[in-house]
Amino acid sequence: MLNISENIIKDRKPFEQSESLKMTLASAQKKRRVRILFVSCCIVFLMLFLPWTQYIRSKGYVTMLQPEHRAQTIQSVIAGRIDKWYVNEGSYVSKGDTIVSITEVKDEYFDSLLLPRTQLQVEAKNLSALSYKEKVKALDSQIAALERNNILRKEQARNKLQMAELEVESDSIRFEQAKVNYEIGIKQLERAEKLYEEGLRSLTDLETRRLKFQEVKASVIGAQNSLLSSRNSFISAQIELGAIDNDFSDKLAKAESDMYTAQSSQYDAEGSATKLENQYSNYEARKGFRHILAPQDGFIAEAIQVGLGETIKEGDQIVNIVPSNGDLAVEMYISPVDLPLMVVGKKVRFIFDGWPAIVFTGWPRLSNGTFGGVIVAIDQFAGTSNQFRVLVGEDPEEEAWPEVLRVGSGADGIALLNDVPVWYEIWRQLNGFPADYYTRIQKDKIASGKK
Structure with missing residues (x-):
């Protein structure tokens, strides 16, 4: 009850016999509950602003x-067969420690002297390449000698041609002189015959003049033959001069062909040697892959491949490792x-x-x-x-x-x-x-x- 009115009902009539009216009376416990409820509401309201x-x-x-410090799986780089385990699950390993060793399963790697024999093949190919290189040098020197010889031969042929030209000129002059002598001989012979007919010369003088005329005629023919011979020599000198270049071109082409063949063989030998060296390096690196090493410090978590004699392929997972730092x-x-x-x-x-x-x-x-x-x-x-x-x-x-x-x-x-x-x-x-x-x-x- 709120007790707003001044008329109090309980003073006019007692509540002892009315249980329902007693329940409407405010007791001390109910007032306490009301206060608690009010305080709780205030607290809740204040908490709304917290x-x-x-x-x-x-x-x-x-x-x-860091990614490199996370758990990782170690794989086998090469195919092989598990030969020996060096660690157990849960063991601590340092970087570079051997975890497991494997043996080869491919027949091309069974040879125990594979590396020395491959090295011998490499050396043989290198020597072959060196031989071809020396042959190329020799052919190069031969080409240089041919070029020098061609220069000298052409100079010699030019001199010979010039000599033939001068000889043609000399024989031509002698031939002209012989022709002049022949014309003079004809005139002298005609005068001698005329004088003989007139009785001014003897028969002996006429015959002597005729003999001289035959000599002059023979000298004309000889001069003409000499001129033709010198002209043939001149033509031969010209032909020889042209033949020198042709001969030089043939010999130079053959020498260059041999040199290019030697160079091709040299490059092929060098390529084969490089390939063998690469193969040797692969064999040497493969030998190191036969031991699976720990990539970093850590603990062996799980062995995926177990037992001895088990065959694995390239890239097969072998063991899990958990790095210890990071x-x-x-x-x-x-x-x-x-x-x-x-x-x-x-x-x-x-x-x-x-x-x-x-x-x-x-x-x-x-x-x-x-x-x-x-x-x-x-x-x-x-x-x-x-x-x-x-x-x-x-x-x-x-x-x-x-x-x-x-x-x-x-x-x-x-x-x-x-x-x-x-x-x-x-x-x-x-x-x-x-x-x-x-x-x-x-x-x-x-x-x-x-x-």
């Missing part, structure tokens, strides 16, 4: 920050709707499997047992599950992650967003609105810029 940290929660697992990180996956809220450098809290924690997601400062992280990378494309991978490293400003934390352990990630009032978060959740895209500092900057 700051609330928005968050995105996602599951993930522990991995290594920085830990967490791979967590978020949906596309939350991707705009993720930026590199944003803080994330983690609850690792096996470590107890008390978590108040809206009030991270009241949480206990969580560990801090910082986003270091975000994938630019969604995976097969239509989610984006986010890589989170250890926060240097927070408590260090547990030393006994292992790769593959589960992690519950809580990405912290903006601080908003509790009533705003309830209103956002009821309306299905996304979290704020801007921080409070960015909002203040935007507001000040508008003013």
